[in-house]
Amino acid sequence: MAAPSPTLTVLRTYLGPLKGAVATLAALLIVGTGLNLLLPQLLSRFVDSAKLGAGADVGLLVRLAVSYILLAVGVQLLSAAATYLGAQVGWQATNRLRADLMAHLLSLDMQEHKERTPGEMIERIDGDVTALSNFFSQFAVRVFGAALLLTGAVVMFWRTDWRVGAGVTVFVALTLWAMNRVRKGGVEPTQHEREASARLFGYVEERLAGLDDVRSLGAGPYHLRGFLAVQRDFFHKSVLSWRRRARVWQLSMALFAVGYVALLASAVGLYAAGLITLGTAFALYQYMTMVEEPIDQLTNQLQDLQKAGASLVRIGELLSLQTALPEGKRELPPGPLDLRFEGVGFSYGGAEAAPVLQDIGFHVPAGQTLGLLGRTGSGKTTLTRLISRLYDPTTGAVRLGGVDTRDVTLASLRSRVAVVTQDVQLFQASVRDNLSFFDDRVTDGQVEAALAEVGLSEWLSRLPEGVRTPLPAGSLSAGQAQLLAFARVMLQDPAVIILDEPSSRLDPATEAQLTAAMTRLLAGRTAIVIAHRLDTVARADRILVLGAGKMLEEGARADLARDPRSEYAQLLRAGREAEAVLA
Incomplete structure (x- = not known):
């Protein structure tokens, strides 16, 4: 049996515990999509009724217009609620992933840390996970919602005319296939971009840590040239990565230009043959925009998926690192130890x-x-x-x-x-946080007693806020x-x-x-x-x-x-x- 993809593994691990919120999110998307699909039907009836001119039922037109407005407002409210809930779910999942990565890094032995600069580690924990933040917060909302809307729009084409439905189905299938083929070409350049970013962070961190030596030895110009070289490499890899990812939406624009022309030609031909009404022709155009909108959403998300895919590879590499210090099972005996x-x-x-x-x-x-x-x-x-x-x-x-x-x-x-x-x-924190390592269980009294034990009572008495006084670095x-x-x-x-x-x-x-x-x-x-x-x-x-x-x-x-x-x-x-x- 094939191993599950990293994307599915991450989704299951970090969205699984939030299944209640995810289910609510799915319900909002389903209801919002259903209301969205009704809007072209109301527009079709309005156009066909208004076409009657003086014989039109004004009351019916008013009711249709009010219904359209109310449904449109409802769709927007549901979309806003889904976006908000999706962001909540996504950030909770992202923060859990960041915490798990930090805990994993702390569990590694010193050999692993000696092989990587702190700047690179920061980029791994923060940069790569931040690249996943939109993947978590918007991917499920936009992709699931786009898939629902796309499916519903195609169904409505089939209900209107089977020939148009068949043509649109073929068009959608070919578009998604072509975009997916192009998308894969952006994963590797994006991974190289993230690696170049990590090298840049590592270079800056090392030079800032040794700033006194760099200045005192007059090595500033040398390190500046080195920085420019690293920055140049990051810039070139970022541009290449963007160009590869941009091919997805460039292809999408070209395909939809052809798709709109074909649909409008079909609608005009069917209307001229008396097979559909003018309102139905308008509805077909509206449903085509509903095909374009979710595919555009998928296009944007596929670009984010390219970034996420590269980050997932790097995060997977980090999580696969194993410490050379296996965890023991015994506790040390109480009391003094020889x-x-x-x-x-x-x-x-x-x-x-x-x-x-x-x-x-x-x-x-x-x-x-x-x-x-x-x-x-x-x-x-x-x-x-x-x-x-x-x-x-x-x-x-x-x-x-x-x-x-x-x-x-x-x-x-x-x-x-x-x-x-x-x-x-x-740390740039209070005296008590520097001593307790941010452990809230340690009381101020315990901190004061420890300072008195080492002879710092007089120093403490001069601090304006006692143990709560911030302690600037280098002070x-x-x-x-x-x-x-x-x-x-x-x-x-x-x-x-x-x-x-x-x-x-x-x-x-x-x-x-x-x-x-x-x-x-x-x-x-x-x-x-x-x-x-x-x-x-x-x-x-x-x-x-x-x-x-x-x-x-x-x-x-x-x-x-x-x-x-x-x-x-x-x-x-x-x-x-x-x-x-x-x-």
Whole structure:
């Protein structure tokens, strides 16, 4: 059995739950189409009655005219109601699709995100789904309504004269066939247009993110030329796509020019032969406009369907991406958690790529802090990413509370493991939203308590609206941003905390404040602190030194400090000698 088309799959998935509203919409369209088909009949009777001249029944003419006006107004009201309801249904379906895409992207592992720029992802979630918005909001209304009106008009032609009905039926069939053949030629160029749009978004996002470096290095003209090249590619693909889609309505105009001429010639011939009345001839012309109108609607919708078809292909590709992190089924045990690495090896390209970590094995008892040291590129950050399960180890196992992290649900793991990076992401939102990540269940009192815990009470007291004060991006120092990140962790109350060089860019006074906050934050929790400055891990219980992805040494900090041959002791001596030289 052939697999269902992507269009039908999307319609069934996102319009199926709205079947009540869709049924009401269908009823409005059916009634509106029926009334629309009556209008030419009233016009035919009016023309035939008025043709009698002085012998015409004025009362009948008035009744026919009033009936025509009332029916025409009713058709317009029903059409407006159907359009409104269709938009409601369409936007609900579109928003559900956008939410599903966002949730799917968040479920993917880091490898997928590293291969695509944020700008491209934004274009996929917003641009492609927006291209589907008219498909959802108007496609069902216009296509179903057009199909009803087209079918009804053809039936009325057959009722009037079978020869005219047969000719119009052949004309409609040939027109729809030809337009569908032409329509298919626009899908691939439209897909290329959407891809070029995604590249443009990605280019702009990357350059805006690195704007300070671009300006300071005088690289503006180079990046501007690159932007123009990407923009030019998008422009050319957009023009080509539009031209291919425009062939549909160009063909429609040519075919209907021939169709009207043939119908008018037939009506004149039948009237001259006395086979139809003048009113019937008028009705035939009106029914021809009812054939043209729905085919024009179908033409426009076919162009939107071309856009939707390209977007559906790209959305299907996105939804087909599978994470390399299968969902576990277990929950982490309550209370403090110990951390254990058992023969862990990892490489970003899989088992065949060069290893980043090799045979890493250590144990951090619950409630203790591990200081993680090593040169740049030694694998420190990669090691911590395995704990929060942004990646899974290539070999070996990472265990929290005795449970392999691969067996734990991601929701349970991420709620119990918190990470504070060097670059703290702040949003253009209120202080409370920045700390609670927009969780309405977190109270203002909880936010205030977390800020007090990290020593930001005085800063909070100066804000005009307290925790409800908007926090513009770039308004905080690096130290304040780090303290806000600590407050976020306080609200989450995790069992395991990972700090990535928390004091790397701070002045001594701010560093002292941060150290005090860090002491309160780590109390009673298992922690890993990545550090280049040895003062940062001066209070750690254990030390792990990495070099080229391998363990150089691991043990209790006090024991390693006393052993003059240890890597840690050598680092301490090197640090003291550097301070003496600077002094």
